[in-house]
Amino acid sequence: MVGRLRSIAFEDLKKYWGEVDFIKPPKIPPLRKYDLVIGQEPTLRIGVYSYLVSRLVGAKLVLEVHADYLRSGLTSFQKTVAEYLLKRCDLVRAVSKKIELDLRELGVRNVIMIPSIYIKTDLYKPLKDHSSRKLLIISVGRLVEQKNYPLLLHAFKKVVKEFPRAELIIHGHGPLERKIIELAKKINIINNFKLMTNWLSEEELVKLYNEASVIVITSKYEGGPRVAFEAGACCTPFISTRVGILYEIVPENVGGVYIDEDPHDVANKIVKLLSDVNARQKMGENMRKIVVENFEWNTVIKKYAETYASMFS
Numbered sequence: 001m002v003g004r005l006r007s008i009a010f011e012d013l014k015k016y017w018g019e020v021d022f023i024k025p026p027k028i029p030p031l032r033k034y035d036l037v038i039g040q041e042p043t044l045r046i047g048v049y050s051y052l053v054s055r056l057v058g059a060k061l062v063l064e065v066h067a068d069y070l071r072s073g074l075t076s077f078q079k080t081v082a083e084y085l086l087k088r089c090d091l092v093r094a095v096s097k098k099i100e101l102d103l104r105e106l107g108v109r110n111v112i113m114i115p116s117i118y119i120k121t122d123l124y125k126p127l128k129d130h131s132s133r134k135l136l137i138i139s140v141g142r143l144v145e146q147k148n149y150p151l152l153l154h155a156f157k158k159v160v161k162e163f164p165r166a167e168l169i170i171h172g173h174g175p176l177e178r179k180i181i182e183l184a185k186k187i188n189i190i191n192n193f194k195l196m197t198n199w200l201s202e203e204e205l206v207k208l209y210n211e212a213s214v215i216v217i218t219s220k221y222e223g224g225p226r227v228a229f230e231a232g233a234c235c236t237p238f239i240s241t242r243v244g245i246l247y248e249i250v251p252e253n254v255g256g257v258y259i260d261e262d263p264h265d266v267a268n269k270i271v272k273l274l275s276d277v278n279a280r281q282k283m284g285e286n287m288r289k290i291v292v293e294n295f296e297w298n299t300v301i302k303k304y305a306e307t308y309a310s311m312f313s
Contacts, residue, residue: 143174232287
């Protein structure tokens with residue numbers, strides 16, 4: 001597997017595939033025979049490297065597309081390279097129906113849709129009802145432009161006018177840490193805001209999800225996002241832009257609500273859910289059910305692993 005970070009399912013995949021190596025470019029791969037090379041994205045750094053390694057060792061190539069960036073998230077040169085690589089794969093994995101459609105419209109064949117959402121529902125679970133939760137809004141993700149955190153911060157400024165004791169926690173790592181802190185100070189929400197960059201264990205993350213009233217996702221594009229389903233398994237509803245597989249499978253007002261990229265709309269919907277504990281509880285329970293039925297860890301990883309293994313049968 002070639003990527004920026006090792007898959008969270010990496011160790012479990014070994015149960016089905018046997019020996020598996022992870023390579024982060026530009027590290028040189030071990031000099032051994034591979035049957036399959038999996039590139040986590042068709043990018044210049046990962047996709048080109050994966051393509052070259054597959055040709056070098058005579059292995060089949062799978063490229064995966066984990067976010068909805070093919071139409072608007074790439075430069076013209078990056079898009080040209082991505083199309084070249086994707087059309088020369090033995091298999092291309094899309095993690096949502098929207099990404100699958102975009103790939104097919106680009107003329108890419110051998111596309112299969114397999115979500116990248118795997119949730120340990122025995123760990124990610126509700127620990128408290130919404131009647132005993134804080135007026136806490138959380139957002140979890142990398143501190144990068146894609147996540148559109150300025151939209152959330154400006155919306156939260158309006159929320160504080162309605163709920164002066166409301167809190168916002170953003171948990172993540174990335175290059176925009178300083179800019180996020182500076183913006184929070186500039187718009188005078190710093191006393192109600194916390195940026196958590198220390199790495200949380202899964203157990204600690206579950207506790208955070210269970211303290212929160214809602215998780216807010218303001219991303220410009222996503223494949224999942226996984227955090228909406230992790231939080232949902234803890235009965236925490238979402239407020240999200242219309243992104244990823246979340247928008248494809250969870251209807252409006254069932255497990256959460258969808259927002260426009262407008263701070264007034266975001267703020268109004270946060271205020272509405274903070275004001276209605278019964279709605280939050282019901283949406284959270286709905287999300288828990290959706291996650292258990294569709295994204296239970298062992299079931300989804302088994303399907304993913306067997307799909308790739310079938311290439312050799």
